[in-house]
Amino acid sequence: MIILPLYIDVAVMSATIEAIVGVVIAVSAFLIIRFRKAKKKVQETLHLEDTKETEEDVVLLDDNAEKASESADQPED
Numbered sequence: 577m578i579i580l581p582l583y584i585d586v587a588v589m590s591a592t593i594e595a596i597v598g599v600v601i602a603v604s605a606f607l608i609i610r611f612r613k614a615k616k617k618v619q620e621t622l623h624l625e626d627t628k629e630t631e632e633d634v635v636l637l638d639d640n641a642e643k644a645s646e647s648a649d650q651p652e653d
Contacts, residue, residue, distance in 0.1 A: 619626065 618624075
C-alpha cells in the first residue's frame with residue numbers, strides 16, 4: 577500500500593476558514609435578534625419596564641458664544 581502525503585492548498589484553507597467565520601457570525605446575529613425579540617415579548621406580557629439609564633443631552637458652548645449672548649441680554653447705554 578502506498579501512502580501519499582496530504583496536501584491542503586492555502587487558498588482552500590483560507591476559503592474554508594472564511595466560510596466557517598461567516599456562519600458563526602450569521603448564527604450569532606440570528607440568536608441575538610431572537611433573544612431581543614423574546615425579551616421584549618416577555619417584558620410586554622409581564623408589564624415590565626426597561627430600566628436602562630439614559631444620560632441627559634450635553635450642550636457645549638464656546639466662550640465667544642456665551643459672551644455674545646450675555647452682551648445681547650444687557651441693554652446698551
